[in-house]
Amino acid sequence: MGDLGLCWADQFQFFAASVCMTNCPTLIVMVGLPARGKTYISKKLTRYLNWIGVPTKEFNVGQYRRDLVKKYKSFEFFLPDNEEGLKIRKQCALAALNDVRQYLSEENGHVAVFDATNTTRERRETIYKFGEENGYKTFFVESVCVDPEVIAANIVQVKLGSPDYVECSNDEATEDFMKRIECYKNSYETLDETLDKDLSYIKIMDVGRSYLVNRVMDHIQSRIVYYLMNIHVTPRSIYLCRHGESELNLKGRIGGDPGLSVRGKEFAKSLAQFINEQNIKDLKVWTSQMKRTIQTAEALGVPYEQWKVLNEIDAGVCEEMTYEEIQENYPLEFALRDQDKYRYRYPKGESYEDLVQRLEPVIMELERQENVLVICHQAVMRCLLAYFLDKPAEQLPYLKCPLHTVLKLTPVAYGCKVDSIFLNVEAVNTHRDKPENVGVNRSREEALRTVPTHL
Amino acid sequence: MAAAPAAPAARELTQNPLQKTWEPYDNGLPAGHSAQRGVCMTNCPTLIVMVGLPARGKTYISKKLTRYLNWIGVPTKEFNVGQYRRDLVKKYKSFEFFLPDNEEGLKIRKQCALAALNDVRQYLSEENGHVAVFDATNTTRERRETIYKFGEENGYKTFFVESVCVDPEVIAANIVQVKLGSPDYVECSNDEATEDFMKRIECYKNSYETLDETLDKDLSYIKIMDVGRSYLVNRVMDHIQSRIVYYLMNIHVTPRSIYLCRHGESELNLKGRIGGDPGLSVRGKEFAKSLAQFINEQNIKDLKVWTSQMKRTIQTAEALGVPYEQWKVLNEIDAGVCEEMTYEEIQENYPLEFALRDQDKYRYRYPKGESYEDLVQRLEPVIMELERQENVLVICHQAVMRCLLAYFLDKPAEQLPYLKCPLHTVLKLTPVAYGCKVDSIFLNVEAVNTHRDKPENVGVNRSREEALRTVPTHL
Numbered sequence: 001m002g003d004l005g006l007c008w009a010d011q012f013q014f015f016a017a018s019v020c021m022t023n024c025p026t027l028i029v030m031v032g033l034p035a036r037g038k039t040y041i042s043k044k045l046t047r048y049l050n051w052i053g054v055p056t057k058e059f060n061v062g063q064y065r066r067d068l069v070k071k072y073k074s075f076e077f078f079l080p081d082n083e084e085g086l087k088i089r090k091q092c093a094l095a096a097l098n099d100v101r102q103y104l105s106e107e108n109g110h111v112a113v114f115d116a117t118n119t120t121r122e123r124r125e126t127i128y129k130f131g132e133e134n135g136y137k138t139f140f141v142e143s144v145c146v147d148p149e150v151i152a153a154n155i156v157q158v159k160l161g162s163p164d165y166v167e168c169s170n171d172e173a174t175e176d177f178m179k180r181i182e183c184y185k186n187s188y189e190t191l192d193e194t195l196d197k198d199l200s201y202i203k204i205m206d207v208g209r210s211y212l213v214n215r216v217m218d219h220i221q222s223r224i225v226y227y228l229m230n231i232h233v234t235p236r237s238i239y240l241c242r243h244g245e246s247e248l249n250l251k252g253r254i255g256g257d258p259g260l261s262v263r264g265k266e267f268a269k270s271l272a273q274f275i276n277e278q279n280i281k282d283l284k285v286w287t288s289q290m291k292r293t294i295q296t297a298e299a300l301g302v303p304y305e306q307w308k309v310l311n312e313i314d315a316g317v318c319e320e321m322t323y324e325e326i327q328e329n330y331p332l333e334f335a336l337r338d339q340d341k342y343r344y345r346y347p348k349g350e351s352y353e354d355l356v357q358r359l360e361p362v363i364m365e366l367e368r369q370e371n372v373l374v375i376c377h378q379a380v381m382r383c384l385l386a387y388f389l390d391k392p393a394e395q396l397p398y399l400k401c402p403l404h405t406v407l408k409l410t411p412v413a414y415g416c417k418v419d420s421i422f423l424n425v426e427a428v429n430t431h432r433d434k435p436e437n438v439g440v441n442r443s444r445e446e447a448l449r450t451v452p453t454h455l
Numbered sequence: 456m457a458a459a460p461a462a463p464a465a466r467e468l469t470q471n472p473l474q475k476t477w478e479p480y481d482n483g484l485p486a487g488h489s490a491q492r493g494v495c496m497t498n499c500p501t502l503i504v505m506v507g508l509p510a511r512g513k514t515y516i517s518k519k520l521t522r523y524l525n526w527i528g529v530p531t532k533e534f535n536v537g538q539y540r541r542d543l544v545k546k547y548k549s550f551e552f553f554l555p556d557n558e559e560g561l562k563i564r565k566q567c568a569l570a571a572l573n574d575v576r577q578y579l580s581e582e583n584g585h586v587a588v589f590d591a592t593n594t595t596r597e598r599r600e601t602i603y604k605f606g607e608e609n610g611y612k613t614f615f616v617e618s619v620c621v622d623p624e625v626i627a628a629n630i631v632q633v634k635l636g637s638p639d640y641v642e643c644s645n646d647e648a649t650e651d652f653m654k655r656i657e658c659y660k661n662s663y664e665t666l667d668e669t670l671d672k673d674l675s676y677i678k679i680m681d682v683g684r685s686y687l688v689n690r691v692m693d694h695i696q697s698r699i700v701y702y703l704m705n706i707h708v709t710p711r712s713i714y715l716c717r718h719g720e721s722e723l724n725l726k727g728r729i730g731g732d733p734g735l736s737v738r739g740k741e742f743a744k745s746l747a748q749f750i751n752e753q754n755i756k757d758l759k760v761w762t763s764q765m766k767r768t769i770q771t772a773e774a775l776g777v778p779y780e781q782w783k784v785l786n787e788i789d790a791g792v793c794e795e796m797t798y799e800e801i802q803e804n805y806p807l808e809f810a811l812r813d814q815d816k817y818r819y820r821y822p823k824g825e826s827y828e829d830l831v832q833r834l835e836p837v838i839m840e841l842e843r844q845e846n847v848l849v850i851c852h853q854a855v856m857r858c859l860l861a862y863f864l865d866k867p868a869e870q871l872p873y874l875k876c877p878l879h880t881v882l883k884l885t886p887v888a889y890g891c892k893v894d895s896i897f898l899n900v901e902a903v904n905t906h907r908d909k910p911e912n913v914g915v916n917r918s919r920e921e922a923l924r925t926v927p928t929h930l
Contacts, residue, residue: 193685210668213704214685219843226701229688259468268465291468294477298465306476308829319823348794354783368694 025104026220027131028113029124031142033188034181035154037207038143041228042115043414045141048227051387052360053353054110054220057103061116064092072164075179080187093123097130105134111220112136119188121195128199139221140201141228142191150207151181158413208232227364233411236370237280238388240381241406243292244268245427248320249403252428252454255312255319260295263425267404268299270423274406275300275373284372286310286362293375304375309358312377316349323432323451327444334447338438341397352397355383363387378430381407388416398434403427428454473811474828475820500579501695502606503588504599506617508663509656510629512682513618516703517590518889520616523702526862527835528828529585529695532578536591539567547639550654555662568598572605580609586695587611594663596670603674614696615676616703617666625682626656633888683707702839708886711845712755713863715856716881718767719743720902723795724878727903727929730787730794735770738900742879743774745898749881750775750848759847761785761837768850779850784833787852791824798907798926802919809922813913816872827872830858838862853905856882863891873909878902903929 028045030038042058049056066072069088077085093116103109118124124140131138145151155177159165165173191203193212202225203212211229216222244264248256260268275283285302287293288310297304318326318333326334330347337344345351350358359380366372366384374384378401386396388409401407404427408419429452437446466479503520505513517533524531541547544563552560568591578584593599599615606613620626630652634640640648666678668687677700678687686704691697719739723731735743750758760777762768763785772779793801793808801809805822812819820826825833834855841847841859849859853876861871863884876882879902883894904927912921 197685210672210687210689212685212687216704219840222705222843225704229691229700230697265465289476291470291477294468294479295465298468298479308832357783365694368697 025109025136026111027100027136027138028111029118029127029138029140030115031118031140031191032144033119033184034117035151035159036143036145037154039115040414041141041143042113044231045224045227046113047390049111051356055108056111056113057109058113058115059096059100061092061096064096065089066163068092075176075183078180078183080183101134104136117184119184121189137217140191140199142201142203144190144203144205145207147206202228204228230364230367234370238366238409239373239406240384240409241375242377242381242401242403243296243375245403246292249428249430250455252322253320255315257290259291263427267423267425268296270425271296272300274423280371282371284369286372287375288377296375307362309362310376310380313355313379314346314349316346318346324448327447332440335438335440335442338434342393352379352383355379359383400431403430473815473819474826475822500584500611501586502575502611502613503586504593504602504613504615505590506593506615506666507619508594508659509592510626510634511618511620512629514590515889516616516618517588519706520699520702521588522865524586526831530583531586531588532584533588533590534571534575536567536571539571540564541638543567550651550658553655553658555658576609579611592659594659596664612692615666615674617676617678619665619678619680620682622681677703679703705839706842709845713841713884714848714881715859715884716850717852717856717876717878718771718850720878721767724903724905725930727797728795730790732765734766738902742898742900743771745900746771747775749898755846757846759844761847762850763852771850782837784837785851785855788830788854789824791821793821799923802922807915810913810915810917813909817868827854827858830854834858875906878905
């Protein structure tokens with residue numbers, strides 16, 4: 001029987017079950033004027049929680065409004081005395097809350113992020129009551145910022161390109177959006193240390209310069225606070241690549257602790273040259289504790305840090321085998337792996353799911369850092385990439401991370417720009433696609449059809 | 456190929472025989488350029504400065520934080536200025552020592568603060584300390600500026616931790632917990648001590664300048680309010696400060712107990728074999744039943760039960776008949792190529808490894824396996840969650856239990872791998888004052904001894920007999 005161990009999310013579920021008798025979903029409520037980073041935070045937080053295995057979804061009320069009111073005219077929609085506007089906006093908020101309820105109470109969602117301004121105490125009370133009625137724990141995330149430069153930069157990054165302003169010039173859009181912000185200012189009631197002392201919340205001030213945290217109730221809220229306190233918006237790039245081609249790669253063998261092949265060493269030199277040419281400010285270099293990544297880093301001639309948690313997935317009894325040998329010796333395991341590559345754990349080894357849990361501190365530190373080059377391994381790189389590109393668990397184990405190719409990730413707007421740079425040193429292909437037949441009774445040929453060529 | 460700028464020839468790598476880490480070497484000696492990721496890789500030592508009126512938990516936080524940082528591998532030491540005062544002024548008379556107009560008192564207190572700072576400097580700049588916790592009231596802006604300048608001059612990053620509390624019940628409880636038993640009050644009745652201490656607090660109140668969002672906006676600090684109800688965090692500068700903040704935000708003072716035990720005796724335990732994923736022996740199953748009975752009798756409120764993902768801990772938990780949570784990170788240390796071997800077989804097949812392990816059991820990593828040092832890093836989320844939780848029973852394994860116990864009992868790395876964690880024995884840990892009370896309860900079901908002491912001869916050329924002398928008896 002394949003041993004599909006419990007994933008972190010299942011553990012959290014037991015956990016949540018014992019914390020509050022029933023499985024208590026969490027409702028995160030964003031608070032803040034427009035252009036304060038609410039949607040940026042919502043999307044990022046959602047991406048992080050999903051990656052660590054907590055089913056999370058964001059609900060952007062502005063999007064509901066765009067779906068209802070096909071064409072945005074101007075800031076006047078948001079004037080506090082615009083009855084029609086108020087009616088529609090309330091309708092959208094309720095529609096979004098209804099979807100939240102469906103997600104958390106019927107679709108096994110654990111966390112919902114309700115992304116809207118929610119700038120009045122009255123609106124927040126309505127949402128809090130909604131949460132209480134449905135058995136959700138409510139946690140507020142407020143972003144407060146008065147720095148005009150930050151706000152202007154936000155507008156450029158994410159508002160000018162918004163569907164609302166698709167037919168405006170940048171100047172027109174900026175002018176309208178500034179007036180939109182003004183519509184909210186008079187009625188804005190920030191979270192107050194006294195008036196809101198019984199609520200659970202974090203108030204983020206000046207893009208993370210300081211934080212006020214009140215009444216963290218449970219584990220997930222504690223993790224959310226920790227995450228929010230570690231992210232930043234300083235421009236930077238993250239470079240991901242694998243070690244150079246190894247001796248075992250050449251032979252089609254997985255795992256082990258081999259050294260670089262001749263071409264692998266060439267790649268290391270090319271990587272050094274590439275990094276030099278990129279002229280990156282204060283680049284940190286991280287490797288695993290396996291020889292092949294360290295050898296690769298050595299060629300760079302700069303200090304680097306070894307992380308054991310960046311080691312390649314442990315293939316347990318299958319370490320150093322070829323796929324042919326795995327099929328020969330463990331045909332059942334091989335089939336089970338193809339059936340659910342994310343959750344499948346090698347006998348005496350690990351699963352991708354285990355990898356994600358082990359890599360979480362790396363992600364947290366990457367969030368804290370600025371320019372970083374991570375020299376790692378195929379499965380590890382797939383996990384990290386899935387985090388940055390918001391790829392779900394089903395796709396993660398099949399992401400393409402070929403040897404001798406650097407992925408340069410640069411945060412932009414709400415996502416991540418990816419530049420793929422092949423460093424022009426040939427290497428074997430180590431990517432095995434999911435075969436058509438994943439049944440335990442498949443033939444050897446069916447099982448091995450997608451194995452890439454090797455010596 | 457186009458001429459590239461001359462890159463330094465990639466250095467050769469050698470594998471450290473103890474830790475199995477790959478290091479570059481020059482002329483046969485390990486060279487620089489490569490750092491192992493422990494926790495914080497700041498070159499800058501950190502000076503943590505406590506702030507707050509007496510009886511606000513400063514020393515409690517200092518000691519706990521120091522314990523945590525040392526456990527995760529960050530050399531940390533606390534410097535309690537009150538202790539310096541007690542060493543200097545042999546006998547404490549009364550609160551009058553602390554009156555703001557007591558010239559003599561002020562002089563002595565300043566002298567103590569400077570002596571402590573001097574020791575801080577020695578620890579951080581000469582003794583390879585990474586973090587120093589300066590535990591004093593530090594309630595005036597002027598005093599904090601002095602300390603901040605001291606930090607700057609010496610190249611330390613300064614991080615303030617303030618505890619603010621106005622709840623009279625909390626303060627009264629603190630006084631009972633840690634002040635009545637203080638050396639200062641050893642000859643007083645509880646009432647006398649309490650009365651004097653309350654007046655001592657009053658001495659500080661008039662000049663108390665709490666960390667201010669505006670005036671202190673350029674400082675790095677966390678302000679803890681009402682024992683963790685809320686926090687104000689300002690300008691976290693680096694990784695270690697971020698970890699410190701996370702830790703401080705997860706600890707609490709609600710009374711509770713943590714129960715640690717190993718799985719019941721396993722089939723491999725009986726044979727003197729390490730690791731593997733065996734089931735319980737007959738006696739192991741009996742223990743599980745005894746454990747269930749014990750837990751019932753203890754009548755613990757809202758007990759959480761945690762196990763590893765190995766069969767023997769899960770089997771043990773099953774006998775309790777309550778929900779439990781499986782944590783993969785609670786799995787026993789991975790002995791790599793030595794999995795399921797007896798010590799005799801390890802000596803037979805890997806005599807060098809066996810000797811290296813005895814030389815430095817904490818850092819030694821089994822080939823294709825783990826070290827105790829690795830275990831600690833893997834267990835850190837468990838410790839963090841244990842801090843958040845209240846009553847918990849952790850059913851785990853020998854090496855894992857040693858790591859957890861070392862955290863609660865503040866045992867250093869050298870002692871950790873030799874802590875005694877026998878089978879069928881529950882350790883009940885209850886936080887009290889600044890430490891942890893330990894009750895050891897043997898559940899009266901016999902089991903093999905699995906504890907192997909450090910032998911006398913740990914040299915690689917020792918005889919088989921010398922190597923195996925401390926191996927406990929088995930089938």
